[in-house]
Amino acid sequence: MHYLNLLPQADHQKVQALLQEKAQWLALGKKGVDRFRLSHESVQHIRAKRYDFSGDVVKIGGADELSDQDRKKVYKAMRDYMPWRKGPFNIFGIEIDAEWRSERKWNRILPELPDLQGKIVADIGCNNGYYMFRMAHHKPKLVVGFEPYLQHYFTFKTLNSFAGKENLACELLGVEHIGLFKESFDVVFLMGILYHRSSPIEALREIRTAMKPGGILLVESQGIPGTKPVALFPEKRYAKVPGTYFVPTGACLANWLSRAGFAQVQIFFSHQMSSQEQRRTEWMVFESYEDFIDSREPTLTREGYPAPIRIFARAEIPS
Numbered sequence: 001m002h003y004l005n006l007l008p009q010a011d012h013q014k015v016q017a018l019l020q021e022k023a024q025w026l027a028l029g030k031k032g033v034d035r036f037r038l039s040h041e042s043v044q045h046i047r048a049k050r051y052d053f054s055g056d057v058v059k060i061g062g063a064d065e066l067s068d069q070d071r072k073k074v075y076k077a078m079r080d081y082m083p084w085r086k087g088p089f090n091i092f093g094i095e096i097d098a099e100w101r102s103e104r105k106w107n108r109i110l111p112e113l114p115d116l117q118g119k120i121v122a123d124i125g126c127n128n129g130y131y132m133f134r135m136a137h138h139k140p141k142l143v144v145g146f147e148p149y150l151q152h153y154f155t156f157k158t159l160n161s162f163a164g165k166e167n168l169a170c171e172l173l174g175v176e177h178i179g180l181f182k183e184s185f186d187v188v189f190l191m192g193i194l195y196h197r198s199s200p201i202e203a204l205r206e207i208r209t210a211m212k213p214g215g216i217l218l219v220e221s222q223g224i225p226g227t228k229p230v231a232l233f234p235e236k237r238y239a240k241v242p243g244t245y246f247v248p249t250g251a252c253l254a255n256w257l258s259r260a261g262f263a264q265v266q267i268f269f270s271h272q273m274s275s276q277e278q279r280r281t282e283w284m285v286f287e288s289y290e291d292f293i294d295s296r297e298p299t300l301t302r303e304g305y306p307a308p309i310r311i312f313a314r315a316e317i318p319s
């Protein structure tokens with residue numbers, strides 16, 4: 001059964017047309033696509049006998065499950081998907097230490113995690129699916145990941161072809177397509193996305209239309225310290241990252257959520273970012289947090305802006 005059948009209010013015609021367009025593009029044999037598609041296909045015959053999504057490390061398959069030849073193929077495919085931004089993973093015994101210690105973010109979410117059992121969930125900007133696997137441990141009916149970048153999309157597809165979780169789906173779609181999924185989701189995760197939107201309120205309003213009455217939104221965002229409801233708008237880059245628009249304080253994020261029509265808005269956690277949590281590893285060999293921050297004044301970014309904090313919020317759609 002296609003998962004869209006679990007989303008009766010979604011605009012099936014438009015979603016199917018978009019997905020077909022993406023599928024046709026993937027089939028064109030372009031270099032940029034085939035780079036990842038061929039890695040995916042090289043390990044398509046492999047299925048894991050076991051997985052474990054209950055702990056900090058997402059584990060799929062055991063080292064004892066593969067022949068030497070298949071182990072080499074899996075290792076090569078995993079290296080082809082570098083740089084790994086989110087993790088950690090253990091894939092058939094291969095330890096993948098990603099740039100981000102994503103388990104820390106998940107552990108901060110856990111105290112506020114609604115009961116996911118039997119729920120329809122969206123993970124917007126799901127990257128390689130690290131959090132989707134962690135969600136799968138809580139027995140949702142379906143998790144749909146929205147991820148427009150090929151590298152992450154194919155990484156997830158490959159990991160899930162090993163794990164075979166039929167209630168996890170990822171599409172090459174973005175938050176800008178969420179409005180096509182009218183009243184579809186019980187729980188939406190929006191982590192690491194809002195400050196990349198030039199219109200954060202519009203994004204939140206559209207997300208609201210995709211949620212069922214009584215639905216819960218969990219937001220995690222980069223932010224700046226302070227108690228006033230203001231957002232930083234960097235001239236070009238923030239912490240060296242282009243495409244960063246509004247970086248809010250906690251109070252500002254709470255106001256965005258309220259003014260976008262959400263109820264019961266709460267900021268439930270915030271913390272200073274650090275190079276313990278985001279760093280260069282063997283699986284991500286480029287610049288990382290310590291390169292983004294002023295080496296003499298760690299409260300400032302390289303551009304002289306306040307160094308980032310991370311803010312966690314929860315909000316509801318009235319029933």
Ligand SMILES: C[S@@+](CC[C@H](N)C(=O)[O-])C[C@H]1O[C@@H](n2cnc3c(N)ncnc32)[C@H](O)[C@@H]1O
Pocket residue numbers: 086102124125126127128146147148149152173174175176190191192193220
């Ligand atoms: C900063 S990462 C956050 C990943 C993950 N949600 C987390 O919190 O660790 C942003 C993710 O959003 C994806 N992304 C980029 N453009 C997007 C869009 N228009 N809609 C949804 N996701 C997008 C990126 O490819 C990336 O995986």
